[in-house]
Amino acid sequence: MVKLTQRRNYLMKLLKVSVPNFRNLKNVELTFEPSLKPSVFPIGSLNGGSKTTLLKLLFLLLSHYKDSEATQFLLSFLGNYKPNRLIARIEILHESRLILLEYRLN
Numbered sequence: 001m002v003k004l005t006q007r008r009n010y011l012m013k014l015l016k017v018s019v020p021n022f023r024n025l026k027n028v029e030l031t032f033e034p035s036l037k038p039s040v041f042p043i044g045s046l047n048g049g050s051k052t053t054l055l056k057l058l059f060l061l062l063s064h065y066k067d068s069e070a071t072q073f074l075l076s077f078l079g080n081y082k083p084n085r086l087i088a089r090i091e092i093l094h095e096s097r098l099i100l101l102e103y104r105l106n
Contacts, residue, residue: 013039015098016091022057022081024050034093061088061103081105 019028021025030039043051056077064074087103 011094012099014090015093016089017058018089019054019057020086020088021088023053023086024048025057026052027053030089032045058090061090061101075105078105 009045013034014032015034016032017028019025021027030041030043032039043054045051060074060077064071078087083106084104087105090101090103092099092101
């Protein structure tokens, strides 16, 4: 007999992204409504509007802790960013709890 165990759903929802001043991104604030279906949100701007920079920054900030190569790439990506200055603030909803992540370069 095979016993099936129920897996917990560890769904996280991105609520808000704020980037005060990074490269061409100035006072960027994106808010995502978690109740909208489907959970796909377009990000649009003119060519050169830093859409790719925003997506790379989010990916690197949310995944850089995993390995040292990603951390080195993040530091290279940030370039001459001044220490202790806010890079980004990200709000995530996880199991009805609000998680606030602030990223600063030490």
